[in-house]
Every structure is written in structure tokens, then in C-alpha cells.
Amino acid sequence: MHSRLGIIPEENPRWPWTMGIVLFGLLTALACMRYLALRSTVFDLGVFVCNLTAMSQGGEWWRALNGHIQPVLWGYSWLIRPLPDWLQPLGLMVAQAFMLSLPLPAIASRYGVFPALAYFGFFAVWHNGLFDFHPDHLAVPIGFWFFFMVRAGRPWAAALAALCLCLIKETFAIQAAACGLYLVGCRRGGAAGAFVFVAGLAWFWVSTAKLIPFYTMDAGVGASAGAFAWIGGASVLGKIWWVLTHPFSVLGQVFGDPGKLKYLLALFGSLAFVPLLSPGPLVVAAPVLALSLLSERPDYYSFANHYTAGLVAPFLAAFAQGLPVAVEMIHSRRARLDRWAGILLLVLLAGHMALAPSPLSVRFWRAGGFSGYWPDARDTRIIRTLEQTIPDDPAVTVITQNSLNWGKVVSRYFSNSFPMAVFEPHRAQNPGAATLRDFRHFVLTGEKPDFPVTQSLAQYVVLDLKRPWYVVDKGCDWDGAACRDQEVAARFRDDLERARQDFDTLVDDDGFLILKRRTP
Numbered sequence: 001m002h003s004r005l006g007i008i009p010e011e012n013p014r015w016p017w018t019m020g021i022v023l024f025g026l027l028t029a030l031a032c033m034r035y036l037a038l039r040s041t042v043f044d045l046g047v048f049v050c051n052l053t054a055m056s057q058g059g060e061w062w063r064a065l066n067g068h069i070q071p072v073l074w075g076y077s078w079l080i081r082p083l084p085d086w087l088q089p090l091g092l093m094v095a096q097a098f099m100l101s102l103p104l105p106a107i108a109s110r111y112g113v114f115p116a117l118a119y120f121g122f123f124a125v126w127h128n129g130l131f132d133f134h135p136d137h138l139a140v141p142i143g144f145w146f147f148f149m150v151r152a153g154r155p156w157a158a159a160l161a162a163l164c165l166c167l168i169k170e171t172f173a174i175q176a177a178a179c180g181l182y183l184v185g186c187r188r189g190g191a192a193g194a195f196v197f198v199a200g201l202a203w204f205w206v207s208t209a210k211l212i213p214f215y216t217m218d219a220g221v222g223a224s225a226g227a228f229a230w231i232g233g234a235s236v237l238g239k240i241w242w243v244l245t246h247p248f249s250v251l252g253q254v255f256g257d258p259g260k261l262k263y264l265l266a267l268f269g270s271l272a273f274v275p276l277l278s279p280g281p282l283v284v285a286a287p288v289l290a291l292s293l294l295s296e297r298p299d300y301y302s303f304a305n306h307y308t309a310g311l312v313a314p315f316l317a318a319f320a321q322g323l324p325v326a327v328e329m330i331h332s333r334r335a336r337l338d339r340w341a342g343i344l345l346l347v348l349l350a351g352h353m354a355l356a357p358s359p360l361s362v363r364f365w366r367a368g369g370f371s372g373y374w375p376d377a378r379d380t381r382i383i384r385t386l387e388q389t390i391p392d393d394p395a396v397t398v399i400t401q402n403s404l405n406w407g408k409v410v411s412r413y414f415s416n417s418f419p420m421a422v423f424e425p426h427r428a429q430n431p432g433a434a435t436l437r438d439f440r441h442f443v444l445t446g447e448k449p450d451f452p453v454t455q456s457l458a459q460y461v462v463l464d465l466k467r468p469w470y471v472v473d474k475g476c477d478w479d480g481a482a483c484r485d486q487e488v489a490a491r492f493r494d495d496l497e498r499a500r501q502d503f504d505t506l507v508d509d510d511g512f513l514i515l516k517r518r519t520p
């Protein structure tokens with residue numbers, strides 16, 4: 001009976017590892033092929049490669065604290081340092097695929113076949129593996145580490161796992177606090193849970209109220225950004241209090257948006273709503289889900305983005321714990337268990353086919369199938385031209401189109417998406433010489449030191465008029481040959497014309513352009 005529900009047979013212990021290796025191979029191959037076919041983007045793979053290059057080669061360690069608090073970037077900067085520029089994006093995506101595949105054997109051995117199959121097919125896993133690179137993916141293995149330790153009755157080990165979430169990004173500190181709440185409700189987890197809850201909230205406050213303003217010239221990012229501007233309150237803590245004291249406004253914001261309802265339907269429906277049968281682990285998902293549903297930016301609640309990373313472990317843990325409840329319900333109604341198991345498998349497969357970007361999905365083939373993962377002759381020519389034309393010196397600023405991302409272009413101390421830094425220098429403070437005394441003074445008085453400001457101005461501009469047009473990170477709803485958003489298209493044309501006036505054209509090949517700033 002239990003083997004049919006998903007307990008791995010003891011006589012075949014290699015099966016879970018085989019499953020993990022298959023997932024790792026698929027995610028690695030597709031992500032790397034997508035990059036080599038010039039289908040990755042500057043936002044965010046190119047931005048992270050640029051930041052990691054500045055950290056590893058330029059000594060700008062503070063980049064991990066600029067805009068977001070992401071200490072894990074120090075580890076990734078060390079990881080890619082020995083790699084040549086064209087290989088650095090591949091190294092990041094291989095590491096990302098490995099971390100996403102790592103939990104699968106443990107899921108299979110601890111929870112059984114059906115949770116393992118659910119993880120293998122869960123759309124959030126695939127989108128986090130194939131949507132460029134984001135350190136958020138680390139929330140998946142760390143989240144499972146937390147739940148495994150809870151299951152093993154080791155609350156302080158679970159507390160350590162929860163605190164590691166804080167190293168990914170400041171917003172995951174709230175999820176760490178939620179892990180503390182979950183621990184409090186577990187046997188012998190009260191002390192560890194209380195500690196994690198307080199520590200997570202404290203780190204979130206320090207990160208958003210002190211570290212980000214200190215290390216960032218423009219601190220209007222994260223929970224203070226325009227995505228949450230509709231929420232009252234001048235500070236992050238003020239916004240949290242406003243949400244707690246205005247429940248009807250919050251409900252209207254969430255349930256009044258069809259896109260958010262579809263998001264919720266995708267998350268629960270792709271797992272056959274089984275997590276609702278044992279919703280305890282969803283406490284851990286609540287902060288991440290709340291950030292998505294409270295945002296006014298559609299990418300926050302898009303199932304094709306990386307913001308689902310923090311939801312994977314709690315949703316799968318709830319799924320695994322909900323299966324025995326479902327079995328009891330089936331037995332109480334004297335229904336056929338094998339028939340229900342077959343229906344569950346079909347639902348998991350349907351969710352994957354409808355929402356995931358794998359070769360088994362509808363989305364994959366609607367987007368052109370493998371043609372989007374294999375460079376054609378024009379792509380190969382563009383790559384060769386970039387390698388021959390763009391200088392090796394990482395101090396030379398190169399600006400490229402968001403839809404044209406290549407290692408040689410973005411492995412720089414500063415690189416970004418057109419037209420940033422093309423017409424006016426991009427200004428950024430350099431707090432590299434900041435001391436603990438400076439930070440302590442800022443905490444007490446709110447006064448920052450007079451940090452030096454670096455100004456980056458594009459020396460080269462790389463564009464491809466046959467790829468989707470962007471104004472920085474805002475796309476124009478590309479239909480394969482032209483823009484549907486005429487406002488963005490008009491802005492792009494104006495910027496292109498202006499750039500042609502200030503730059504010499506080094507390459508003009510079938511819509512592919514390399515421009516070099518004209519010397520006075």
C-alpha cells in the first residue's frame with residue numbers, strides 16, 4: 001500500500017539519485033544552451049555577472065550590500081573568479097542547477113515518490129533554474145534543509161538553516177522569522193523558534209533601515225520601492241504596520257487583481273491543492289507570498305519569475321504532509337487508492353505541461369521549442385564579432401541591449417542595459433573605505449560619510465535591432481519582429497538616433513550594431 005503511494009523501495013536506493021542527476025542535467029543543459037544562443041538577458045544574469053566581476057577583480061566587496069543585502073554573492077564572486085569572461089555566466093547557471101537538484105534525492109528518501117515527482121515537475125523549480133541567474137534559488141535547498149531538520153527532531157539545526165536564509169537577501173529574513181514561528185509549534189522547538197523569530201526580524205530591520213541606506217546611494221529598493229508605494233507608511237516597518245491595520249485594503253489589492261488570483265491558482269492547483277490538507281508548513285511561505293501579492297509590479301506575482309524560490313520548500317513540505325491526510329480521507333470513503341494516485345499523477349503532469357518551461361510543456365513549444373536554445377549562423381557571427389571587437393579591459397564600460405547578453409560584454413566593473421550611462425554618467429557611491437566607526441555613527445545620527453562617487457559613462461554600446469527592444473529593463477511586448485508598445489518603441493528609436501550622433505559605428509551587420517564613443 002505505502003509503496004504505491006510513494007515510499008522508495010529499500011532494494012532500489014539509487015533511484016532518488018538518478019532522479020536528481022536527470023534534473024541537474026536538464027536544467028544545466030537548457031540554461032547553458034539558452035545563454036549560448038544569446039537568449040539570456042542583462043536583467044538579471046548580466047547584472048549579477050557585472051557585480052561579481054567588480055567584486056572579484058575590482059575589489060568592490062560592497063556590491064553585495066548595494067541595493068540588496070546579499071552576502072552569498074561573496075561566495076559566488078570567489079566561485080567565478082578563475083573563469084574566463086565567456087564562461088562566468090555558464091558557471092553561475094551550473095551552480096544554480098546543482099543547488100536546485102540537490103534536494104531531490106533527500107525528498108525522495110524522506111517523503112516518497114510522489115513528493116519527489118511533484119518537486120521534479122513543479123514549475124517554480126524550472127523557472128528558477130532557467131530564468132537567468134538569481135541567488136534567490138538558494139532558498140530552495142536551505143528551505144528543505146530546515147524542514148528535514150524539523151522532521152528529524154533537531155530544532156537547533158533547523159534554526160541554523162533558517163538563519164542561513166538571511167544570507168540570500170534581506171527579504172528572506174522575514175521568512176527566517178516565519179521559520180521561527182513554525183518551530184515554536186513543533187515539539188521541543190520553542191526556544192530555537194523564539195530565537196530565530198527575533199533574530200530574523202532584527203536582521204530584517206538592520207538590513208532595510210541601516211545597511212541598505214548606508215551602502216546604497218538611492219535606497220528606494222526592496223520593500224521601499226515603487227512596487228509597494230500604494231502601502232501607507234514612510235518606512236519598511238511603517239508599511240508592515242499599515243498592512244496589519246488595514247486588512248480590507250489589503251484584501252482588495254490581492255483579490256481584486258485577476259493576475260494574483262491566477263498566481264495562487266497556479267501554485268496550489270499544480271500540486272492538486274494537496275498542501276491545503278496540511279497547511280502548517282505554509283506559515284514559512286507566508287512572507288514570500290505576501291510580498292508577491294502586495295506588489296503592484298506584475299513580475300512579482302508572475303509564475304515565470306524567480307520570486308517563487310522561497311515558496312518551493314514550504315509548498316512541497318505541505319504537499320508531503322498532506323498526502324497521508326488524503327489517504328485517510330480516501331480510506332474513510334472506501335474509494336480506490338490506486339485510482340486516486342493515478343489522478344494525482346495526471347494533475348502533477350498537467351501542471352508541469354501548462355506552466356513549466358521544460359520540453360514537455362506547452363510554453364516551451366509556443367516559444368519556438370529548441371530553436372530558442374540553439375545559436376543560428378547569425379548568433380554565432382554576433383558572438384565572434386563581440387569577442388573580436390569589445391576590449392578585454394573590465395574597466396571599459398560597455399552598455400548593451402537587455403536582450404543581448406554575453407560574458408565579454410557584461411564582465412566589467414560597470415555594465416548595464418541600454419540606454420543607461422549612454423548619455424549621462426551613472427553615479428554610484430563607493431563606500432569601500434567605510435569603517436565600523438562610520439557605520440556606528442550613521443546608525444546613531446543618520447549621517448553618512450562623504451563617500452567618493454564614481455561616474456561610469458559608456459564607451460561602447462551593443463545593440464541588435466532584430467531582438468526585443470528594451471528601455472533599460474522595460475520591454476515593448478515584442479511579437480517576434482516588432483514592438484506592440486509604441487511608446488517604448490518610440491523611446492528606443494529616439495535613444496538609438498541620439499546614440500548614433502554621439503558614437504562612431506564600428507559594426508553594422510544586419511541590424512547588429514557596435515558603437516564606440518566619439519573622441520572629442
